[in-house]
Amino acid sequence: MTPIPKPSLSTPAASSHTSSLVLPTPSSSTSTNSTRQQVEQQIAEHEKLLQESNSGIGKNVLIRQINQLKEKLKEMDHLQQQQKPQLRRQVLGSNTTTSMDDMPPATLDKLRSLERDVSSYRSPRLLGSHPIPSPSSSGLDSSSLLPLPPPPSGSTPTKRRSKVPNSDRRNTDIEFATEIGQGLLLEVRKMQALLQEKEEQLNQLEIQKADLERAAEAMAKQLRQREEIEGKKTKKRTRICNERYSFFFLTKKRGCTLT
Numbered sequence: 001m002t003p004i005p006k007p008s009l010s011t012p013a014a015s016s017h018t019s020s021l022v023l024p025t026p027s028s029s030t031s032t033n034s035t036r037q038q039v040e041q042q043i044a045e046h047e048k049l050l051q052e053s054n055s056g057i058g059k060n061v062l063i064r065q066i067n068q069l070k071e072k073l074k075e076m077d078h079l080q081q082q083q084k085p086q087l088r089r090q091v092l093g094s095n096t097t098t099s100m101d102d103m104p105p106a107t108l109d110k111l112r113s114l115e116r117d118v119s120s121y122r123s124p125r126l127l128g129s130h131p132i133p134s135p136s137s138s139g140l141d142s143s144s145l146l147p148l149p150p151p152p153s154g155s156t157p158t159k160r161r162s163k164v165p166n167s168d169r170r171n172t173d174i175e176f177a178t179e180i181g182q183g184l185l186l187e188v189r190k191m192q193a194l195l196q197e198k199e200e201q202l203n204q205l206e207i208q209k210a211d212l213e214r215a216a217e218a219m220a221k222q223l224r225q226r227e228e229i230e231g232k233k234t235k236k237r238t239r240i241c242n243e244r245y246s247f248f249f250l251t252k253k254r255g256c257t258l259t
Contacts, residue, residue: 036076043069057179
């Protein structure tokens with residue numbers, strides 16, 4: 001008799017009513033707890049980056065991402081509250097493991113959406129961690145399942161997943177680039193305003209310099225005119241003095257001759 005394989009990450013326990021094995025799905029409690037731990041770890045790392053960040057734009061992006069991650073945690077808590085009654089009934093009724101067919105479609109869709117969102121918010125520090133198990137078919141034959149080989153060192157599923165385009169990540173990058181562009185545009189406008197103010201100050205200084213030069217030329221012209229006037233007056237006085245001296249000398253000479 002073939003022994004029943006033990007539960008593991010690659011080969012979970014099979015149901016007592018079927019011989020097929022079930023791969024881990026997003027609806028399992030282990031996957032939900034792992035996703036929750038990753039979200040909490042990302043929130044802690046984002047808060048640490050927020051404390052270390054000095055850029056206003058980067059802080060706004062980090063705060064928005066932290067709020068979105070906290071909203072995801074609330075959604076996960078709400079889903080877990082919805083799953084508790086059903087899981088309790090399954091535990092009391094049978095010892096089988098939970099599969100995708102046992103969960104409501106709406107719950108599965110929400111969990112898959114949460115996993116995609118968590119993978120989109122994964123920071124570069126978490127790229128080396130274990131990826132979230134993706135949903136797979138539960139109807140595979142047990143003989144076709146083989147032990148999963150170890151991932152190659154050159155590439156990991158997380159790295160391959162990171163290369164897949166994601167709308168949420170792309171939207172976040174676009175918003176971040178838009179905020180950076182707006183910040184740079186504001187800085188350029190400030191620099192242009194400062195440059196225009198400096199140019200106006202230079203123009204005013206040039207006008208003041210021209211006024212001072214004209215005033216200096218006018219003062220120099222007035223000084224030259226005064227010097228010319230004083231020179232003329234001095235020459236006239238000298239000439240009058242010479243004439244008086246000559247007249248006095250001639251008068252004195254005539255008086256001496258008469259005597």
